[in-house]
Amino acid sequence: MNKELINDDLAYTLAEFYKIMSDHTRMKIIYALTKKELCVGELSEIVNMSQTAVSYQLRILRGARLVKYRREGKMIFYSIDDEHVSDIINTTIIHLGHEE
Amino acid sequence: MNKELINDDLAYTLAEFYKIMSDHTRMKIIYALTKKELCVGELSEIVNMSQTAVSYQLRILRGARLVKYRREGKMIFYSIDDEHVSDIINTTIIHLGHEE
DNA sequence: ATAATATATGCGTATATACACATATGTGTT
DNA sequence: AACACATATGTGTATATACGCATATATTAT
Numbered sequence: 001m002n003k004e005l006i007n008d009d010l011a012y013t014l015a016e017f018y019k020i021m022s023d024h025t026r027m028k029i030i031y032a033l034t035k036k037e038l039c040v041g042e043l044s045e046i047v048n049m050s051q052t053a054v055s056y057q058l059r060i061l062r063g064a065r066l067v068k069y070r071r072e073g074k075m076i077f078y079s080i081d082d083e084h085v086s087d088i089i090n091t092t093i094i095h096l097g098h099e100e
Numbered sequence: 101m102n103k104e105l106i107n108d109d110l111a112y113t114l115a116e117f118y119k120i121m122s123d124h125t126r127m128k129i130i131y132a133l134t135k136k137e138l139c140v141g142e143l144s145e146i147v148n149m150s151q152t153a154v155s156y157q158l159r160i161l162r163g164a165r166l167v168k169y170r171r172e173g174k175m176i177f178y179s180i181d182d183e184h185v186s187d188i189i190n191t192t193i194i195h196l197g198h199e200e
Numbered sequence: 201a202t203a204a205t206a207t208a209t210g211c212g213t214a215t216a217t218a219c220a221c222a223t224a225t226g227t228g229t230t
Numbered sequence: 231a232a233c234a235c236a237t238a239t240g241t242g243t244a245t246a247t248a249c250g251c252a253t254a255t256a257t258t259a260t
Contacts, residue, residue, distance in 0.1 A: 005132040005146050012124045013196055014131070014189065019122035023248075024115040031114070032105040040207055046105050053249055055208055074206045074257050084195035088188060089114065095184035096113055123218075140237060153219055155238055174227050174236045201260100208255070216247080225238070230231100 020064045021089075025049060026057045033067060034086045037079040120164045121189075125149060126157045129178075133167060134186045137179040 021027060028047040032038060038046070044054045058078060061067040068081045080086060121127060128147040132138060138146070144154045158178060161167040168181045180186060 005135050005138075006128060007131065008128070010193070011127040011131055014192060015122050015124040015127040017192060017196060018118040018127075022115050022119035022122040024112045025248080027111040027115040027118075028106060028108070031107065031111055035105050038105075050250075051207070056249070059208075076207065082195065084191065088191050088195065091184065091188050091191060092114060092117060093110070095182065095188065096117060125218080150220075151237070156219070159238075176237065203260080
């Protein structure tokens with residue numbers, strides 16, 4: 001009778017997705033990447049955190065297929081995997097009334 | 101020079117928003133509420149958790165203004181505060197390819 | 201092969217948080 | 231007022247996780 005009101009698998013999957021976006025360091029990284037492809041060193045400067053910390057978060061973002069990467073010599077360039085992600089963020093920004 | 105790539109306040113605010121949605125219990129509650137207004141007891145049954153646990157999460161959802169509520173006698177009915185929330189979830193479902 | 205540079209990973213720790221339990225508060229009924 | 235019922239809240243605890251440090255790996259240059 002309440003079948004439409006509950007969907008455990010979906011709820012778990014959704015929550016996992018949002019969990020990735022729920023850390024401000026990761027969000028800074030994601031936000032920067034929605035604007036431009038960047039390598040780890042650049043990201044490290046932009047978000048003003050250690051290379052280790054950025055790398056730690058990039059691994060998580062990779063695991064969740066939120067970002068993709070390509071090697072170019074010593075450097076690895078990261079970018080947003082899917083433009084849906086940008087859409088979701090933009091919708092949220094509008095929702096939060098945080099446009100500037 | 102990288103001003104457009106970073107916006108600390110916004111990143112924090114976005115991360116906080118997604119943090120609310122990053123718990124599967126809360127997501128079950130939110131999901132059910134996107135379908136229908138419900139009281140605490142009904143929610144408790146639907147997500148199959150104790151009244152205390154549901155109440156704990158509802159407080160957090162209230163604090164984040166993700167849900168609103170109205171009293172009717174002894175019961176309190178909760179609903180989604182803003183239809184933007186449903187939009188964001190629907191976009192995410194499409195993104196995840198989890199439509200059924 | 202060695203060195204230098206860019207990035208990744210294992211481990212330890214401090215912090216955050218979801219939930220259980222007990223209890224409090226608010227509302228209607230008698 | 232006393233009681234029952236629906237919901238909320240304070241406290242303790244177990245678990246999850248972000249990040250630092252040290253170190254490993256991968257790539258290019260000498």
